[in-house]
Amino acid sequence: VTSGPADGPIARVLAADHARLGALLDRATARDGVIDPEPYDEFRRALLRHIAIEEKLLLPAAQQARDGAPVALAPRLRLDHGAIAALLVPTPTPTIVATLRHILAGHDAVEEDADGVYAECDRLLGDAAAALADEMVAYPAVRVNPHNDGPLVDAAVQRALARAGYRLASLDR
Numbered sequence: 444v445t446s447g448p449a450d451g452p453i454a455r456v457l458a459a460d461h462a463r464l465g466a467l468l469d470r471a472t473a474r475d476g477v478i479d480p481e482p483y484d485e486f487r488r489a490l491l492r493h494i495a496i497e498e499k500l501l502l503p504a505a506q507q508a509r510d511g512a513p514v515a516l517a518p519r520l521r522l523d524h525g526a527i528a529a530l531l532v533p534t535p536t537p538t539i540v541a542t543l544r545h546i547l548a549g550h551d552a553v554e555e556d557a558d559g560v561y562a563e564c565d566r567l568l569g570d571a572a573a574a575l576a577d578e579m580v581a582y583p584a585v586r587v588n589p590h591n592d593g594p595l596v597d598a599a600v601q602r603a604l605a606r607a608g609y610r611l612a613s614l615d616r
């Protein structure tokens with residue numbers, strides 16, 4: 444089954460954010476073997492804000508519209524978000540970036556597809572979807588901690604990945 448992108452107000456705002464995030468990561472990795480700290484930092488901040496929008500505005504609004512029942516894919520999305528956020532803690536490496544790209548490719552599709560979570564939320568919210576999309580656009584920057592490369596971080600990343608069914612990408616070609 445092929446399905447194009449959804450096009451309600453929520454899907455439009457959040458899919459555009461995915462595209463902006465993808466462009467930032469491409470910029471951060473434009474030079475072979477180097478991760479450019481400046482665009483990567485912008486990517487990291489923007490991605491954490493994007494996740495906050497989904498967890499604090501989108502999923503709660505959809506749950507409310509379903510009389511308190513979370514959308515079916517909410518637990519899946521939250522596990523992915525946990526893995527993504529964990530990968531953003533340490534200073535990036537090529538392995539971390541490859542793993543992020545892998546997770547985001549599948550995750551963004553689950554959200555963006557014509558039968559995906561964004562379309563479901565646009566449907567559920569109906570006339571209220573446009574106002575919620577405006578709130579998303581206006582959502583403030585989130586507080587972001589500096590990178591942490593401490594001794595416990597590796598294990599925390601591995602655990603967050605394992606919980607969501609992922610492992611660090613292999614860079615073998």
Ligand SMILES: [Fe+2]
Nearest residue numbers: 494497520554
């Ligand atoms: Fe997400």
Ligand SMILES: [Fe+2]
Nearest residue numbers: 457497551554
């Ligand atoms: Fe998203």
